[in-house]
Amino acid sequence: MEIELKLALHPRHISRILDASLLRKIKPQRQHLRSIYFDTDTFQLKQRGIALRIRRIGKKRWIQTLKAEAQSTGTLTYRPEWEAVVKNDTHPDFTVLSKEAIDLLAGIELEQVAPVFVTEFKRTTWFLKNADNQVEIALDTGAITANDLQQEVCEVEFELKSGPAEFLFDLAEQLLQQVPLFVEPQSKAARGYLLVGANTIKPIKASPILFHADQSITDIYCCIIATALKQLLANMPGYFRHIDNPEYLHQIRVALRRIRSGLALLQSTKQPIAIPWNKSLRKIMQELNEARDWDVFEHEILPDLSKKITSIPGHEPIQQATLTAIHDIAIKIRQRTHKKLHHVEFTALILAIERHLIALPSHAEIMAKEHIQQWAAKILEDRWQALHQCCQSLTTQTAPERHQARIAAKKMRYAADTLFSLFNCKNPQRFTKMLADLQDELGYTNDRRVSSRLLQQLAQKIGPVAFDLGRLSGVLEIETLQREHKPSDAWRSLSRMKLFWRTT
Secondary structure, three states: OEEEEEEEOOHHHHHHHHOOHHHHOOOOEEEEEEEEEEEOOOOHHHHOOOEEEEEEEOOOEEEEEEEOOOEEOOOEEEEOEEEEEEOOOOOOOHHHOOHHHHHHOOOOOHHHOEEEEEEEEEEEEEEEEEOOEEEEEEEEEEEEEEOOEEEEEEEEEEEEEEOOOHHHHHHHHHHHOOOOOEOOOOOHHHHHHHHOOOOOOOOOOOOOOOOOOOOOHHHHHHHHHHHHHHHHHHHHHHHHHOOOOHHHHHHHHHHHHHHHHHHHHHHOOOOOOOOOOHHHHHHHHHHHHHHHHHHHHHHHHHHHHHHHHHHOOOOOOOOHHHHHHHHHHHHHHHHHHHHHHOOHHHHHHHHHHHHHHHHHHHHHHHHOOOOHHHHHHHHHHHHHHHHHHHOOOHHHOOHHHHHHHHHHHHHHHHHHHHHHHHOOOOOHHHHHHHHHHHHHHHHHHHHHHHHHHHHHHHHHHOHHHHHHHHHHHHHHHHHHHHHHOOOOHHHHHHHOOOOHHHOO
């Protein structure tokens, strides 16, 4: 079983890792490694989560490695692997594999297995030992090559040889204090498959989670956090590569909110646990808000506004200079957000969350004493009462009050979506769909008020387009006032529903 933690760094910072105090007194070993990854022409191995490579070490030594599908929550990866010395790197030798490994390949056309892509890099390794804890730290610098395409590799791997996984985090956190490491969710194999077109990058939505009543609160909590963390990191490669696609940032923020929702569930137990990284989590969420606000305005609100202005008799279309100014500021904010997700503070947050998940099972006995359905029902009831209170007299509420109602609807939806499987709920989608409709209804006016504020800020910076920005703000204000004073169809329908946690 391979247990490793992987982070990346920019090549310009290689000298900093070589001079880090953690590694300075350890004599490193250096190797030149060339690996050929194999698969069928239909990528059957990749579809099963299997990586098969032959690595040349030096000039006359070849190591064949087969890795099974990885289990990962973030930077930490667990995966079975089988290694064996082979004669060359022209074709895999399946006769050296164990029965367990061969069983993984059942049904795959092994005669069709052929080279797919190559990784070639220089590896500098340090071996660290502390009592029974042993870890190998490797710095890899080189490239992945597929056909005529190439992608740079510059990353640090912490591989556990013996001892608990927490020791990996100890070392990673020490190194992070001196080297600006950042999160790289994709393995070399995944990036290689991306180069050959076998992998595609697309926004990843939250995965449904099903629980049962004999699970502990710890089990539920860990699953919520781990699933959200997986969604968060799965969207980062797409966010870095496709700056114009707002859906990646949206899903990153959804994942962060689900982590916070999980924390809220944990704090609702009789013996809540202190979360030292909660403040950092709130900070990164706040820092991502501005980019999301501009995304919503540019991609969702602006096209509709432009059409409405054009449809008004005597009104000219919005100038191209105005549209360009809006696009430029949105891109600038996104680029700033990119830097934040590459910053050591974000890396430290991810490491802290993963360490927390590993350490948490020690609290399981305390947390499991509460009856799971009673605990879940109380959370749902409390959030329902908070939502009910917020949604009284929506047509006369102020903008901040409607904003609080939207937040209450969001919290209610996350809790219902997470906990419904603990109850005999035949159609939970209907309830969560109504909550989503209420969120959208309240979000409509909130998004337009936020957009109006953004336009006012932009007008102060860019005078030549201020008139157009004022026109947009005027239409936004009219739309917002008209919608705020309409009765809420979504809340009327939702408030009449039979609540599933009250019927068990």
